[in-house]
Amino acid sequence: MIRPILKFGDQILHDAAKPVDGITPDIDRLVDDMIETMYAAPGIGLAAPQVGIPLRLFVVDLSVGRDPKGLIVMINPEFVERDGMQLEEEGCLSVPGFNATVVRPGRAVIKGLDRAGDPQQIEGTGLLARAFQHEMDHLDGTVFVDRLRGIKREMIVRRIRKLSRAGKW
Numbered sequence: 001m002i003r004p005i006l007k008f009g010d011q012i013l014h015d016a017a018k019p020v021d022g023i024t025p026d027i028d029r030l031v032d033d034m035i036e037t038m039y040a041a042p043g044i045g046l047a048a049p050q051v052g053i054p055l056r057l058f059v060v061d062l063s064v065g066r067d068p069k070g071l072i073v074m075i076n077p078e079f080v081e082r083d084g085m086q087l088e089e090e091g092c093l094s095v096p097g098f099n100a101t102v103v104r105p106g107r108a109v110i111k112g113l114d115r116a117g118d119p120q121q122i123e124g125t126g127l128l129a130r131a132f133q134h135e136m137d138h139l140d141g142t143v144f145v146d147r148l149r150g151i152k153r154e155m156i157v158r159r160i161r162k163l164s165r166a167g168k169w
């Protein structure tokens, strides 16, 4: 089932999420729905808070469903290592229509559970490291806009407020 994606300004997106207690049928259904929602958007990553569920869980697929091995489901993820730096344009399904250059690590290793509840550790470089950091941020209530400084952040927030007031957000 495709679930509605919350937009910047919805409180759930700005609060830290809680750990997943166990792989229950509800969690299994949530994972299926998140994958379907991510592919339909389409997007390369989606965190549970974006569909209104404040739990530490995200899905990433750089191939957007074209490569069956491309799908990563991460439950209760933690960083193991982060190093290097990259500067690239970034967007978010919760901030449609806006992009900005965000500083991210060049490499990120994360560990957590897969959807069967088994431990996994995955190393990401380039776009995958960026996606990991972006989704981990969602679990801590941080949207990429919050990573911007000064006038760039102000401009985006102001335009979102304006769209909100006009009922177009």
Ligand SMILES: [Zn+2]
Binding pocket: 091, 092, 093, 094, 134, 138
């Ligand atoms: Zn996002």
